[in-house]
Amino acid sequence: MTVRVRFAPSPTGYLHVGGARSALFNWLFARKMGGKFLLRIEDTDQSRYNETALHDLIRDLKWLGLNWDEGPEVGGPHEPYYQSQRLDLYKRHADELIAKGSAYRCFCTSERLDALRARQEENKMPPGYDRHCRDVDPEESNRRAAAGEVHVVRLRTPMSGKTVFTDLIRGEIEYQNHVLDDLVLLKTDGFPTYHLANVVDDHDMQITHVLRGDEWIPSTPRHVLLYQAFGWTPPVFCHLPVILAPGGGKLSKRKGAASVGDFRDKGYLPHALFNFLALLGWSPGDDREKMTLQELVESFSLERIMPKSAAFDEIKLEWLNGQYLIDTPVDSLLDEVRRILELRGYAAELAAQPSMLRKHVSLLKDRSKRIDEIVDTGLYFWRDPDTYDEKAVAKYWKAETPERMRVLCAQLQTVTWDHASLEACYRALTETLGIKFADLIHPTRLAVSGLSYGPGLFELLEALDRKMVIDRIHRALERLGG
RNA sequence: GGAGCGUUCGUCUAGUGGUUAGGACGCUGCCCUCUCACGGCGGUGGCAGGGGUUCGAGUCCCCUACGCUCUACCA
Secondary structure, X not given: OOOEEEEOOOOOOOOEHHHHHHHHHHHHXXXXXXXXXXXXXXXXXXXXXXXXHHHHHHHHHHHHOOOOOEEOOOEOOXXXXXXXXXXXXXXXXXXXXXXXXXXXXXXXXXXXHHHHHHHHHHOOOOOOOOOOOOOOOHHHHHHHHHOOOOOEEEEOOOOOOEEEEEEOOOEEEEEEHHHOOOOEEEOOOOOXXXXXXXXXXXXXXXXXXXXXXXXXXXXXXXXXXXXXXXXXXXXXXXXXXXXXXXXXXXXXXXXXXXXXHHHHHOOOOHHHHHHHHHOOOEOOOOOOOOOOHHHHHHHOOHHHEOOOOEEOOHHHHHHHHHHHHHHOOHHHOHHHHHHHHHHOOOXXXXXXXXXXXXHHHHHHHHHOOOHHHHHHOOHHHOOOOOOOOHHHHHHHOOOOHXXXXXXXXXHHOOOOOOHHHHHHHHHHHHHHHOOOHHHHHXXXXXXXXXXXXXXXXXXXXXXXXXXXXXXHHHHHHHHHOO
């Protein structure tokens, strides 16, 4: 039997990194096993439906490289892949359960339910439906339903015994049936709850393995009961640990970014995030950290997923991203860097010097951790420095510096403008003046970039042109004294 | 309140009865070097606590503590 797994998000907000990781594990497993990865949209909550969310979700999954074999946009043999378009199917199955006596109509009003819950809370009773309608006579139930009385459909959960299932990474998990109440299958609006839709669809779409967040563990016994009520064989369950914020607790915008889109905007590469997420809660079993997509797929196995929730350490993500930036060809970074530069207000400069972009990226990408850092630490490629780093001035711009800079400028007028010649020029000049190489280099970098750090000086000078360099040195002489 | 899940350096993890408890990020020392970053070499730092089982326990069992999740006509 070929493996079929699915990612079944609810389009109510952005794609959270936790959700992204669930999707990613599903994807890796499908690819590893030569199976199918489906995307199914669980839009059964009309009140929370959000059109933008669906669009962003699809965009973010694609950005991460998670392509699906069946689902929205690509179709497939089990269409439609939107639960809101499968209402008849759920209704039919709910009716089937009612006919079998495995489910029943509940006519309780939300007022009664609220009051019930309040009373339970007050008396410190365990909350849960009191099964008020469980034993309504079937004929009466049919009559009231036919008369149009508002109702939900609930599962008739066994009141004794226990339900056991196996979680692939945790082993057997056991629930006493009496702690489970009669959950709602079909809501008054005719939409199914997650529980019904999920079980019906997973069966209909022949899902073999359910890989989902571990917040679903407590619902799983009810799902198993549902499979049993239908007479179906449940899939293999594998519950994934959650991702925590750095200090513990929920991941949110405040505590590090939470959505995939945030990370894209912050200048991370999709594969870096992919790789990082794959290593959160899973490891190949050896010391590898930086892994290609193919290596990830080949090494992946569900058994190696950790049961423990993991904290999202953005510092480590930055490191990984920096590693990938080194491997990424200059050309494939151009568009994104251009986008950010425009965002920073450099559209005109970009247009005036189209060839500068490549130089900028190639000199800075290997020393940056994020794409936005490439931009923000290299703005001097586009404009004269308007400030000079104070510490650097104190350290490198000494009393004798201006005179040396003037001598240097004279040389720069005529030297061949490439990094090798420039370096030779600096070497010769320091020798003549009897000073250290660094005595000329640091002030030059400061004058040209305003900073104390950056690319190798001669590569930088070559990238900027002769006139620009000389002008900036003169400018520094004026502003810093000389 | 109840139920469930979890607990190896600060963080991500390796480890399935016998290891000097290994690696990575971070921090840090040195080297490389025109700076920064990269890279190389070293250092820092951990089995939540308590009971068992065993010749021997991070590894198996129990208890406690702590954390998280669920306890909706949300997923």
